[in-house]
Amino acid sequence: MAHDPTTDPQKELYSLALFSEAPAAYLLLSSQGRVQEANAAACALLGHGAGALRGRPFARLLTPDTQGTFSWLLGQAAGAAARVQAEGQVLHADGTVLDVLLSLGAQQPGGAPGPLRLILTDITPYKQAHRSLLDLTASQEERLQAGSTRLRATQQELEGVVTVVMQQLQLPLARAMNYLSLTRRALGDGIPEEVARPLLQSERAVQQIVALTGSVGGYLQMRRMRLALRRVDLGRVLGEVLKGLQPSFADRHVHVTHDPLPTVQGDSQALAVMLGEYLSNALKYTRTREIARIHVRVRETESEYHIGVEDNGAGFNMRQKDRLFQLFGRLHPSRSYEGTGIGLVTVRRLCERFGGRVWAEGKPDQGATFWFAWPKSPVILE
Template sequence: MPHDPTTDLQQRVQVLEAEREAWQHALTLFSEAPAPYLLLNSQGRVQEANAAACTLLGYGAEALRGRPFARFLSPGGQGTFEWLLGQAGGPAPRARAEAQLLHADGTLLDVLLDLAAPAPGSGPGPLRLIVTDITPYKEAHRSLLDTAASQDAQLQAGATRFRAAQQELEGVVTVVVQQLQLPVARAMNYLGLTRRALGEEVPEAVARPLLQSERAVQQIIALLASVDRYLQMRRMRLGLRRVDLERVLREVLKHAQPMMADRHVHITHDPLPTVQGDSQALFVILDEYVANALKYSKGREIARIHLRVRETDTEYHIGVEDNGAGFNMRQKDRLFHLFGRLHPSRSYEGTGVGLVTVRRLCERFGGRVWAEGKPDQGATFWFAWPKPPVLLD
């Protein structure tokens, strides 16, 4: 059967019509796309721009054709666009960057540029550029940064005022303590002289109030000494070095000798580690814990005190265990607070400041404190010492 050229022509026309319709459809999608969309040649000149791109730039499509897109960017954005062109011509067919776009009315807009080259193997074609206006997001981001900077400045100013107020308060308390020490010492001496002047044959009605007055003044003296030691601890200049806790304990036990006089005291300890810390601070901590154990075990025929050591990957746990009066665990949260006594002062002397001093010192090295006990079955007071510690203000 002979070949019919008319049939070939009709098929060719149909193919061309389909291609034209597809092209028209693609042009419609391009023109009506909601995102600003431009087609560029390899030098970055505009070949086509859709309606959204014209609106964003403030120019008509005819005014844009043939012009370098970089001219619509700020000087800094022009360098960014040149980098994008280089990226699109390389092995990565897509590149993205932020820039500033210059609108026809002179307004600068923050934009996100997405530049894509034709897919590998698809042949030559225009570069596709999508321009997204991110001005509202950048303004919101700048506003958040400004707010954060303002809040940070306010916090810094508040912290400065707090430190100044704290230093002023500590100064006032220090002066009050110093000013009270002399008159209180004089009052104690006066009461002693009065008692001696009255002699042995003193009526109960006189002797009892006199004795109570002496005890009250002694408590005031002890309280002043404790507050003074607490203030000294807060001003203590601390450092980090290797500290042998065995050596520190020996010094603590020497200092505790007056409390152990005329008593049966048995003190033992696990092998104590060498830690990173401050020897003066660790002396105060162990001194307070040992003194606390001696005080609350004074009612025992034999006071037994043992220093326990536990070790984790990050900390040493040092505990001072005694067989003394103990305490109810429901009240443990009061122990390390200022004046947080659990026992009446008439039974056990003290001011409720020593354990606060321990807590504060431990916290300055990133440590912590806690206690375990049972009524009339003794207690163990612990502190956790980091390895290595971080010295805090």
């Protein structure tokens, strides 16, 4: 086919018009990175005329941190079939720093070697919005940390106040118990019913207050407990707990059995408290049984050990199970079964500090099983 010489100049003029009037900021660069030509949008973005830009190393229009990035782009664009991009900053003629996206590639990819075409996209508003978002996030994190610090300080102060109150109550409670005991002995065996009943009720009330102060003190001690992760043989822990509970077995027929117990990662003191509370709970609610049967169950999943203490005691209605692990969440009247409603809360709190959980299953008058799920890879949470 014969070459039409009239088409080449027309194409060149058309390409030049597209380059000059394009809304995007275009620059033509030599392989060394010198500006050969810049369109109107590029001149407006940089604040320099086309004449002032021609022959100038483009790197001098960049911030020092971006000059290394631009050198990398030049090296990549020399042999790349596609455009290469990076974020950077350019300097406007008035000294303003602009955030831009640098997109560099051959003017005609796959064609003869020639100038490189650089496209500048102003992303300053997006970067400012991003920095504002980061600043806001950092500010919120600082406020959250400050709030957490204040909350911990308030909790420590409250725990300190409660501890002092518990200590201050010990002496008047001991005096009250002593006074009631002396009064009962002074009155002798022939106490009229109208005197004996309120005296007995008063003594029981004081005993309940003493038990409550002891439970609250134990709960506070648990919250301050320093925990550590190490290998713990649950069989050994169970044996130690049962030794401590021997006085509760007096004058009773109690059979305690257990599945083979695993060795876990945990804190022996915390696990002893948890098993002790569950076993004490089982002993309490099997008191009316001629033979109390308590069995420690073990189930294993891929990520957890499920440890359950099963008994043949009073049981409970599953519709009320959510109250069991709440503070003072008793399901049975104190006149039937003593207790303060804090022991199971202690178990829940300790278990949750290791990333575990607790629950219970039961039926009225058919016994109950209290479970805790212990992670195989626990993490101590505060």
